[in-house]
Amino acid sequence: MEPYTENEAYGQLKILGEIGKTLTSTLDFQEVLRVIMKIIADQFEPRDWSLLLVDEESEELYFAIVVGEASDKLKDVRLKIGEGIAGWVAQHGQPLITEDASQDPRFAKWVDQKTGFETKSMVCLPLISKGRTLGVIELLNTVRGHFSERDIELLVALADFTAIAVENARYVKRIKDLSIVDDVTGLYNSRHLHALLETEISRAVRYSAPFSVIFLDLDYFKLVNDNHGHLVGSRLLREIGQVLRFNLRTVDWATRYGGDEFVLILPRTGRKEALLVAQRLRHALNGTVFLKSEKLNIRITASFGIATFPEDAKSKEDAIRLADQAMYRVKRSTRDDIAQA
Numbered sequence: 001m002e003p004y005t006e007n008e009a010y011g012q013l014k015i016l017g018e019i020g021k022t023l024t025s026t027l028d029f030q031e032v033l034r035v036i037m038k039i040i041a042d043q044f045e046p047r048d049w050s051l052l053l054v055d056e057e058s059e060e061l062y063f064a065i066v067v068g069e070a071s072d073k074l075k076d077v078r079l080k081i082g083e084g085i086a087g088w089v090a091q092h093g094q095p096l097i098t099e100d101a102s103q104d105p106r107f108a109k110w111v112d113q114k115t116g117f118e119t120k121s122m123v124c125l126p127l128i129s130k131g132r133t134l135g136v137i138e139l140l141n142t143v144r145g146h147f148s149e150r151d152i153e154l155l156v157a158l159a160d161f162t163a164i165a166v167e168n169a170r171y172v173k174r175i176k177d178l179s180i181v182d183d184v185t186g187l188y189n190s191r192h193l194h195a196l197l198e199t200e201i202s203r204a205v206r207y208s209a210p211f212s213v214i215f216l217d218l219d220y221f222k223l224v225n226d227n228h229g230h231l232v233g234s235r236l237l238r239e240i241g242q243v244l245r246f247n248l249r250t251v252d253w254a255t256r257y258g259g260d261e262f263v264l265i266l267p268r269t270g271r272k273e274a275l276l277v278a279q280r281l282r283h284a285l286n287g288t289v290f291l292k293s294e295k296l297n298i299r300i301t302a303s304f305g306i307a308t309f310p311e312d313a314k315s316k317e318d319a320i321r322l323a324d325q326a327m328y329r330v331k332r333s334t335r336d337d338i339a340q341a
Contacts, residue, residue, distance in 0.1 A: 029169035036162055037067060043154065045143035048117070050074070052086055053127075053135035053166065061086055061135065068140070073115040084108030086136045089124045093133050095156065096124045101140075125155055127163035134166045182256040184234050185241030193255040196265055197316035203267065204309055212274035212308045214264040215323035216281070219301045219335045221260035228296065236298060239290050247284045248277070263320065271308045271340060278304045278338045286336070301336035303327050312341040 033051070040049055048068025052061040061079040082091040088106045089096050101107045101122040112119055123139040137159055180192035188196065200211045218240070225233040237260070244254045244262060253265040264281075266274055282304060290298040305327030313319035322341035330337045 029165055029172075032165040032168075033065065033162070036158055036165075039158065040139065044123075044139055044151070046123075046139040047141040048138075049140065050138045051135060051162070052079070052090075052138065054081070054090065054133060061090055064135070070115040070117040073117075074111075077111060077114065079108060079111075084111065085122060085124050086138055089126050089136045090133050093126045093128055095126065095152065095159075096122075097152070098122050123155060125159040127159055127166060129163040129167040134163055137162060182241075185237050185256045187241045187245070187262070188253060188255040190255060190257050190263075193253075193257065193263055193265075194316065196253050196255070197319060200265055200267055201309060201316055209268045210270045210308050210311060212266045212269045212271065212277075212306055213313070213319040213323045214266065214274065214278050214281070215257070215305045215307075215320065215327045216262050216264070216278075216302045217327055217331060218260040219303060219331075221300065224298065224300070232291065232294075232296065235294070236290050236300070239288075240285070240300070243284050243288055244281060247281050252277075263323070269308075271306070271311060274306045274308060275338065275340065278306055282336070282338060303330040303335050304338040305330065305341070306338065307341040 037049075040046065046068070048066070048070055050063055050067070051065040053064045054060070055062055055078075058078075059081050061081065063074045063077060066074045079087045081087050085096055085098070085101060085104060085106050085108070087108070098104050099121050101119045102109065102112075107119070111117075117140075120141050123142065125137045127134045127136060137155075139155075180188055180195075182189040197213075203209070204211050221233070221236075224236055237256070240262075241254065241256065244264065248254055248264065249266075251267050253267075255263050255265070257263045264277075266277055269277065282302065285300065285302055288299075290296070290300065305323040305325065307313045307319050307322035307326065309319055312322050326339040326341045329339045
């Protein structure tokens, strides 16, 4: 490769310096990507470009960011590791450049068929951090037909910076999750509950819409710990958390208040609707056999209390207190039932 001219070297250093400055001045993933997107657009002018990340649970690539005409149609598309050119790059950790992707046997033609996009040239680069592939960057149908070695050097550097940004974003999310997520159930913890309630009260006041709180306490949970030990109790709590999440709407919030107590927040939900939700949850708990995989086959019930803002409660403290009091009325009488404030 020919040595850099002074102007070329200065241009490369300026670009890399701009990204480096952004990385060291912010942990905002979107801000770092904004800078990288601008450089890609200015330097290579692709018609479309994408950031695909590895879903560690399913071991698939998903389109985290798509810029261009096929963006809406790619939101739900996933590629197995090894599938298509992007999957091959993720699997092998090597960049790939082709002037006609449709002629490459690795190309996943079904993606173009699904989106109506016609892929010609493609540049695909792995995002690697600490020896792990986090995802890939794709540049499709660039204005320039040929990429020099210097272009490749710049693209690899951009991919490296993007990998750092992805790693930083995941690290920040893990730290945040540790502060707001209960490590036993995977639900939000009581600390975050108060922040969620503040948000819902503000929203309820602004839009003149109610919200409800369900306070539930498991019945005779202490017997599980006494008979089977606290590790089994923790695994039971995790499965109960999964049942609660599965039977709530996506807009609802489930939190572990402490011990065997849970608090659920139901946005835009009045007294009548909240009662229906509590009945659904009660039936779901009663109908579930827990810890079947461990052959323990535990059944458990819960006592429920409901309070609605602003009909019953006038503050977040009121909402929890009144729902708690309603729950204790059930606990002191029949258990396995529902009461409203």
